[in-house]
Amino acid sequence: DQQVKQNSPSLSVQEGRISILNCDYTNSMFDYFLWYKKYPAEGPTFLISISSIKDKNEDGRFTVFLNKSAKHLSLHIVPSQPGDSAVYFCAASAIKNFNKFYFGSGTKLNVKP
Amino acid sequence: KAGVTQTPRYLIKTRGQQVTLSCSPISGHRSVSWYQQTPGQGLQFLFEYFSETQRNKGNFPGRFSGRQFSNSRSEMNVSTLELGDSALYLCASSLFRVESYNEQFFGPGTRLTVL
Numbered sequence: 001d002q003q004v005k006q007n008s009p010s011l012s013v014q015e016g017r018i019s020i021l022n023c024d025y026t027n028s029m030f031d032y033f034l035w036y037k038k039y040p041a042e043g044p045t046f047l048i049s050i051s052s053i054k055d056k057n058e059d060g061r062f063t064v065f066l067n068k069s070a071k072h073l074s075l076h077i078v079p080s081q082p083g084d085s086a087v088y089f090c091a092a093s094a095i096k097n098f099n100k101f102y103f104g105s106g107t108k109l110n111v112k113p
Numbered sequence: 114k115a116g117v118t119q120t121p122r123y124l125i126k127t128r129g130q131q132v133t134l135s136c137s138p139i140s141g142h143r144s145v146s147w148y149q150q151t152p153g154q155g156l157q158f159l160f161e162y163f164s165e166t167q168r169n170k171g172n173f174p175g176r177f178s179g180r181q182f183s184n185s186r187s188e189m190n191v192s193t194l195e196l197g198d199s200a201l202y203l204c205a206s207s208l209f210r211v212e213s214y215n216e217q218f219f220g221p222g223t224r225l226t227v228l
Contacts, residue, residue: 002155034216043218043219043221044203046216049214051214099144099146099168099217100158100171103148103156
């Protein structure tokens with residue numbers, strides 16, 4: 001049972017424009033969410049996180065929005081750069097202290113020059 | 114600071130064999146988690162070890178097992194390999210902070226191919 005879903009396998013965006021990656025979850029107990037970026041032949045690297053007490057978190061060009069009522073989060077990248085081309089995973093967790101995270105299947109972002 | 118290292122990086126086995134994968138966490142990290150990544154399935158949580166004890170387990174058959182040593186290095190073992198076990202196996206390490214979520218740092222993974 002996939003508790004975290006990324007319904008768009010791929011996304012193509014022009015350089016300089018906004019990239020919006022979406023993620024839905026079904027478990028209402030999730031209260032911490034993360035985004036990871038993954039390049040080929042490398043492990044995922046942490047991008048940004050948000051806890052359920054917030055609805056927005058920013059870090060430079062990256063902003064994550066959380067809509068708890070809709071069980072939806074999104075990652076905005078503005079402006080998009082060719083180096084942002086990678087697979088993006090969202091992940092969620094419900095239990096502090098325990099590193100058990102549920103990941104989505106990933107969205108492959110292609111930023112065209 | 115050295116990152117998470119995984120060995121070997123690539124492995125080819127045949128059905129029925131067993132395999133052992135190794136993970137060395139970042140120095141000072143005592144939690145090690147293992148994930149399986151297959152196309153279209155994302156990362157599936159296998160198990161997590163902390164202080165040589167398995168704290169969490171995902172929904173995988175008993176053929177998948179792991180252990181952690183006193184230096185926090187971890188191994189995972191898959192016995193009686195099946196074709197469906199072909200995947201990228203990722204290891205992640207993290208610090209442990211009470212009552213806090215802990216950012217995980219991933220290794221590059223071991224690509225296992227079962228023929």
